[in-house]
Amino acid sequence: MPDRLSSTFSALADPTRRAILARLTSGEASVTELAAPFEMSMPAISRHLKVLERAGLIARGREAQWRPCRLKASPLKDVASWVAHYRRFWEDNFERLDRYLIELKKKEKKYGRKNQK
Amino acid sequence: MVAKTKNSAALTVTTPTDREIVITRAFDAPRRLVFEAYTNPEHLPHWMLGPQGWTMPVCEIDLRPGGAWHFGWRHSNGQQMEMRGVYREVTPPERLVSTESWGGDWPETVNTLTLAEENGQTTITCRILYPSKEARDAALKTGMKEGMALSFNRLAERLGAMAQRQS
Numbered sequence: 232m233p234d235r236l237s238s239t240f241s242a243l244a245d246p247t248r249r250a251i252l253a254r255l256t257s258g259e260a261s262v263t264e265l266a267a268p269f270e271m272s273m274p275a276i277s278r279h280l281k282v283l284e285r286a287g288l289i290a291r292g293r294e295a296q297w298r299p300c301r302l303k304a305s306p307l308k309d310v311a312s313w314v315a316h317y318r319r320f321w322e323d324n325f326e327r328l329d330r331y332l333i334e335l336k337k338k339e340k341k342y343g344r345k346n347q348k
Numbered sequence: 349m350v351a352k353t354k355n356s357a358a359l360t361v362t363t364p365t366d367r368e369i370v371i372t373r374a375f376d377a378p379r380r381l382v383f384e385a386y387t388n389p390e391h392l393p394h395w396m397l398g399p400q401g402w403t404m405p406v407c408e409i410d411l412r413p414g415g416a417w418h419f420g421w422r423h424s425n426g427q428q429m430e431m432r433g434v435y436r437e438v439t440p441p442e443r444l445v446s447t448e449s450w451g452g453d454w455p456e457t458v459n460t461l462t463l464a465e466e467n468g469q470t471t472i473t474c475r476i477l478y479p480s481k482e483a484r485d486a487a488l489k490t491g492m493k494e495g496m497a498l499s500f501n502r503l504a505e506r507l508g509a510m511a512q513r514q515s
Contacts, residue, residue, distance in 0.1 A: 236481075236484075237366050237481060240363060240365065299469070313484075314363060315486055317361050317476070318368050320391075321373070324395055324397065325389060327394070327396075328382075328385060329376070330395075331378070331385060331391065331394050332377040332381060332382065
């Protein structure tokens with residue numbers, strides 16, 4: 232049984248595949264539509280779609296000609312929650328650090344730099 | 349597509365490999381000052397507090413290779429949290445490598461902080477490396493499930509930002 236999360240990560244490791252997923256968050260699309268922003272052959276795009284499909288990140292419709300792709304969210308949720316954990320912790324911290332650095336800069340201006348030779 | 353406010357636009361969180369998280373953020377201050385704010389126990393409890401409601405009553409730092417650090421937080425509801433590690437490399441004001449663990453089942457990660465200064469602005473990059481896929485999975489199981497409510501818009505933003513950055 233392959234490690235699902237690892238296949239999610241390797242699918243996400245490629246910028247073209249991430250761009251395809253980002254496009255699919257706004258709704259399903261055909262292969263031609265997905266290929267449009269890239270300077271890439273259709274077979275190359277199809278290979279990327281196969282990787283995403285194997286990782287369970289997208290599903291493809293049955294219609295013979297059109298076969299629209301759509302995003303499947305569940306494998307992304309684990310990755311997203313991993314990222315969200317860090318984002319939540321650091322977002323507030325860094326906004327506070329922004330403000331704190333302004334204070335530190337003011338203090339230095341007023342009293343001069345400490346411990347400088 | 350990336351974000352609405354100046355501050356949140358500056359924060360990126362990416363997963364370049366399946367064992368790494370990379371956080372970057374720019375600050376309007378020289379890196380000497382950012383490094384100081386990151387490593388001096390006089391400064392850290394002013395900002396490294398996580399989400400609202402927490403204070404940081406414990407902040408012990410022995411800033412040298414092999415030196416230990418220990419941070420402790422307390423929430424107004426009585427909940428407590430702590431994090432410990434050991435410094436491996438200390439190169440002010442540009443690089444800091446340390447181990448980090450939240451205790452319990454949480455695996456020990458190796459965190460590499462680098463600070464780059466340009467025109468008085470400092471961009472920090474924090475690379476958090478999990479020792480193995482198993483450790484990463486354990487971390488996911490232990491404490492991150494609550495983060496599952498991440499909105500789809502947020503995810504779209506993140507993927508878009510990742511795609512832009514890498515293309």
